[in-house]
Amino acid sequence: MKKRSNIDTVLDMVEAFLKGNMSRIDFQLDFPYEVQQHYQKMAREDEEFARLIDERLVEDGVYKGERLSDEAFRELIQKQFLDVVDISDEGYL
Numbered sequence: 001m002k003k004r005s006n007i008d009t010v011l012d013m014v015e016a017f018l019k020g021n022m023s024r025i026d027f028q029l030d031f032p033y034e035v036q037q038h039y040q041k042m043a044r045e046d047e048e049f050a051r052l053i054d055e056r057l058v059e060d061g062v063y064k065g066e067r068l069s070d071e072a073f074r075e076l077i078q079k080q081f082l083d084v085v086d087i088s089d090e091g092y093l
Helices: 005-018 024-062 070-087
Strands: none
Touching: 005 024, 005 070, 024 070
């Protein structure tokens, strides 16, 4: 199995938010930045999976959820996260 430490790092952030260990504001500000910072390394680990994280969790998650209530935002991120990890060969959450 390939080493995916950069992918794991950003997915761990999502997990921390969903478990209540990170505030919404911290997640909304930090997660897109962390994905951007780790993207090239994530792509070397698994290009398709890196693209999926960016599209589903950043573009269709964080950026689409700005006007949602806290509960609706958490549900959106949960749905997007489950869509992403369902495709993964590793389990999260």
